[in-house]
Amino acid sequence: MSADRDEVPAELVRLWRLPAPASGLGRPAALDTERVVRTGVELADRDGLPGATLPRIAKELGVSPMSLYRHVGSKDELLVLMRDLALGSPPGTATAAGTAAGAAAEKWRAGLRQWAVAQRLVNHHHPWLPRLPIAGPPTGPHEIAWMEAGLGALSGTELDWAAKVGSLTLLSGYVRHASLLVQEHAQGRSGTGLSQEEAERAYARSLARLITPERFPQMALLLSSGTFEAAPDGAYDDPVSDHDFVFGLECVLDGIAVAVDRARTATGPRPTP
Structure with a gap:
């Protein structure tokens, strides 16, 4: 990364994982942005988005919630960081440049x-x-x-x-x-x-008793077409x-x-x- 770290906002420094300046104070910290965000993603995968809170992350990591703010500025920033990490790398897509x-x-x-x-x-x-x-x-x-x-x-x-x-x-x-x-x-x-297949079949069968061609001609045709019955199990x-x-x-x-x-x-x- 060629950008001067001092010219980049703190949230982008964390998002792009720019190296922090050496403090010269001994061993590097055991906690970093990557570990905090990865834990948030793991919690969200396991418990849903409401489970990926800063207090829950802190508990999972065995640290105090306040210590996380050195690595994640806010809950909103945590969500941005989690999104980018969870996305991962895209597939390699072919380009159409230079072809007929x-x-x-x-x-x-x-x-x-x-x-x-x-x-x-x-x-x-x-x-x-x-x-x-x-x-x-x-x-x-x-x-x-x-x-x-x-x-x-x-x-x-x-x-x-x-x-x-x-x-x-x-x-x-x-x-x-x-x-x-x-x-x-x-x-x-x-x-x-x-x-989902069973729910669609049940939907069609229950509505077929209520929908008449006189009132809902197109819906009646749809339900009689067998479309909702056609999807095989596992579709x-x-x-x-x-x-x-x-x-x-x-x-x-x-x-x-x-x-x-x-x-x-x-x-x-x-x-x-």
């Missing part, structure tokens, strides 16, 4: 699909992650790396920078919504012992291959494809390499 138009279209789409699926898996492993408030644009090293990977996937398109950022915001927002929806469905089923077990997620993801990518094609038409054909 048809091949470039396949590359950017495959790259963004891989990017979105990887985010969905991160949210699956850390269910609290999509519940964190989004306070602003990416600032942490892992967040920036994910942004870099997404921009890299779009690098061979004629989209301008605003459109590229907008595309990534749209796509990550869809993944976040899909992750939260799965959690909310699971919470709604809690206590019933039903899987929703894989967080990245269930029909609802895949269908929505492809629809979002279709929308980005329209913007990519429009930008290509506006700028004219690229010279053949």
